[in-house]
Amino acid sequence: MGDSRPVYQRIADDLRQQIDEGVLAVGSRIPSRSELKRTYAASDQTVDRAVRVLKAAGYAEGQFGRGVFVTDRSPVGSLLRTGEAVDSPFAARLLAGSSAAPPLLWEATSTATGAPPRIAERLGIGAGDRVMCTRYEYLADRRPLQLATSWEPLALTEGTEVVFPERGPYARRGVRERFAAIGLPVVKATELVGSRSATSTESQALGCSPGQCVTVIERTHHTADGQVVETSDIVLRADRWRLEYHIAFPG
Incomplete structure (x- = not known):
């Protein structure tokens, strides 16, 4: 039967098979359009x-004026997911020899705003x-590794010393220490892990192609009586990061 x-x-x-088998090495140029047209008798x-x-699969990236090259x-x-690590700003184990080496830094911007409906539902508050x-x-080394967006109800933090996380x-x-300081001890975090295509903004920030697969973690912190004090979305490149769970x- 034909293909x-x-x-x-x-x-x-x-082409993917050639990359996986090392025929096309990291950094090498993908055959040009004219070469691929001849090889496969295909149109532009x-x-x-x-x-x-x-x-989109993260196997290649275009370089303006030079062509398309195999990516690393x-x-x-x-990304470590343990009771000790989940609350830290960046809980990760970098592989030995990784080009993304410490020191790890982060930048943060906080803004008071109305809760979008999906975030309001996660926080158990009203939309807006x-x-x-x-x-x-x-x-790390000025290279973006991870994006995150956190939301906290101002009804809990406004007027306190922890209203601005940074x-x-x-x-x-971290969330636990900050909320313990205002009498709201956090006893549990829940996480939902999924994947989707990167948005154009995310791909630009993470250095990947638009539409490339990213891993998304929805993390939510709870008090003993079930009150939600914070929820966040963590976004990282699925092709460069693994999730490491200690159970x-x-x-």
């Missing part, structure tokens, strides 16, 4: 679509209720 895949998909799959549109598939897809490290929204960008006496202390079994 029933669309031609663009066959081209993309062939078909070849361009195949290359777009490669870029080796893991940078692991005031929240403190903090956007983070984590970097300012004041409890700056950069302790009872007795």
Whole structure:
């Protein structure tokens, strides 16, 4: 039986296989449009679509005026998900020899705003209720590694020393320590892990192609009586980061 895949998909799959097997090494140029047209007897549109598939999958990136090149897809490290690490600003284990080496830095901007409906639902408040929204960008060697957006109900924090997560006496202390300081001890965090295509803004910040797959973690902090004090979205490149879970079994 003949190959029933669309031609663009066959081209993309062939190129992916060459990259996975090392025939096309990291940093090498993908065959040009004219070369691919000759090899596969394909049109400009078909070849361009195949290359777009490669870029969206994180296998290649375009360099203006030079062509399309194979990208480095080796893991940078692991995002640690443990009771001790989940609340830290950037809980990660970088692989030995990784080009993304410490020191780790982050930038944050906080703005009081109304809660979007999906965030209000996660926080258990009304849509439009005031929240403190903090956007983070984590970097190593000035390279972006992770994005995060956090929301906290201002009904809980306004007028306190912890209203700004990155300012004041409890700056950069983490959700648990900050909320314990105002009498709201956090006893549990829940996480939902998923994947989706990167938005254009995310791809620009993370250095990947628009539409490339990213891992998204929805993290929510709860008090003992079930009150939600914070929820956040963590976004990182799925091709460069693994999730590392430490699971302790009872007795």
